[in-house]
Amino acid sequence: MTRRVGMGLAVAVGWALALGAPSAPAAVTLAPIGTFQQPVDVAAPPTDISRVFVVQKGGKIMVVRNGAASTFLDITGRVRSSGEEQGLLSVALAPDYAISGTFYVYYTAQPPGGAGAVGSDLTVSAFHATDPDHADPASERVVLSIPHRKEDNHNGGQLQIGPDGLLWVGTGDGGGGNDGLGNAQKTDPSWNDASAGHDARLGKLLRIDPTPGNGCGGGCTIPAGNPGFAQPEIWAYGLRNPWRYSFDRATGDLVIGDVGQETWEEVDFAAAAGGRGAGANYGWNTYEGNHPRGTSDPAGSPAGFTFPVLEKKHGAPDNFASIAGGYVVRDPALPDLLGKYVYADTYAGKIRAVTVGPGSATGDVDTGLHVSTLSSFGQDACGRVYATSLDGPVVRLSGSGACVPPPGATAPPPAGTTPTGPGGGPGAAGGAPEVKVVAASTQRPWKSGVVRLRVSCTAICRLTAGGTFLVTRTTRRAGAAVVRTLRTQTAKRVLPANTLTTVKMKVSAKTRRSLLRALNRHRRITLRFAITASDRDGHARNATARSAITRR
DSSP states (O other): OOOOOTOOOOOOHHHHHHSSSOOTTTTTTEEEEEEEEEEEEEEETTTTEEEEEEEEETTTEEEETTEEEEEEEGGGGBBBOOTOSSEEEEEEEOOOOHHEEEEEEEEEEEOEEEEEGGGGGEEEEEEEEEEEEEEEEEEEEEEEEEOOSSSSSOOOOOOEOOOSEEEEOOOOOSSTTTTTTOOOOOGHHHHHHBGTTTTTTTTEEEEEEEEESSSSGGGGBOOSSSOOSSSTTTTOOOSSSSOOOEEOOOTEEEEEEEOOOEEEEEEEEOOGGGTTTTTBOOOEEEEEEEEEETTTOOOOOOOTTTOOEEEEEEEEEOOOEEOOOBBBBBOTTOOOTTTEEEEEEETEEEEEEEETTTEEEEEEEEEEEEEEEEEEEETTTTTOOOEEESSSSSEEEESOOOOEEEEEOOOOOOOOOOOOOOSSSSSSGGGOOOOOOOOOOOOOHHHSSSSEEEEEEOOOOOEEEEEEEEEEETTTEEEEEEEEEEOOEEEEEOOTOOOOOOEEEEEOHHHHHHHHHHHHTTTTTEEEEEEEEETTTTOOEEEEEEEEEEOO
16 A cells, blocks of 8 residues: 555644635535544434434444434444544435434444454444434344455445435445455456455445345345346446445436545546446546556546546645545535535545536536545535544534425424424324225235235334234034134335335245145135334324135
């Protein structure tokens, strides 16, 4: 390595407006949010305009509400943060967070071998909130784990919920210089060998459905529309260390800030209208920026590669060292930055703005705003942009207007109070959502492997549904008697308000065989459904339904 990259510490140079730099637009200032322990990310629930979460590298997530900060999640004991690029690196909140309380974190976990080992396991886990200000550390479910055990740098670290509602994951190439481990161009899992530092998921942008299924060793599901690489989680490849990337909340376009090696830093762009870069090869380690690696020679336009729309040189005139990618500003309170992508060099801390688009970037300027050791940018539910300093401060790019809430936004009450009012159900009426259940009069799960019912709630609701098969026979003495009970698998869904939705519950192969044997013996089988629906405030309502199980 010839330099430190990503989140490396640097000498603090102040986080107010840079003296002697070109003046920022008069409407833009840096509003302090608080001071934290090595903050590296800021995020917010999709519809909550009263809270932001600040991720601290050491292993805590802090919640900030009404200017006060408290601990939301503490997993310090699980996080390896000894390397300057290791730690708890980002958080993303599920689209249905207001109901499910589900969120995802990206951290470098202690690897096998304990304290004496060098690297880590890149870990993406799901957790659940217990109330608006607290999460349960014991609720962890590992969605994805990638061995990264040869080096402590180039971990990537960004999670984002994309415009498609899926979870996107950025990973570094495995560390060291020049992609010596050879991961960035590999897309086949036959390459994977943890002992050699090989993994086809490194140096990539991954796209997954975080529900358990056929990907991530069972921890996730591979979405329809992924490019179809042999390593199916991969969306795009040829990245060195995509420390920060983001989606334009207005257009859905993807913008990636990829940390360079010796000469060039780069910004990559993938338009939503063009497929958002599915299958793109961004060139590393054959190319660094627009150039063959380690040179200033132009690359030309070789087939098969997607080149950056913006690059910054380590020497004059740019004097960049390590890019921190940001966001396209959509905060109407910042008209002078509206539609521009803000980014910075971690070490210099000068926030720049540029207009990015397919194949080009224009109007690249220094805003005059400065944050020391700028580790990351973040965004809240209103689209307001934040910047974090590893020295401690977190600031918001502030203008002359107020927050413009997104559709469906709520401002949840303080912890410890009884929620009422709009957002999760008829809280103002003091009751749970009304539930409508429709079940077919007869079903044949012994053949289909599933049972179905249709459910709707009068508000967005979290649904838990299960079924019990009652196998009965009729005798002269006892009449109808239950001789056996069998169960379906439990289904959990989040339902939109006032929408009749089909819910399926799987029936195991063993249960299917038992049902068919019972029918062949002329047993009567009744399926009883039990449904619980709760709104975002915890108000719950139960409902039941039944179907007959038949051979026809």
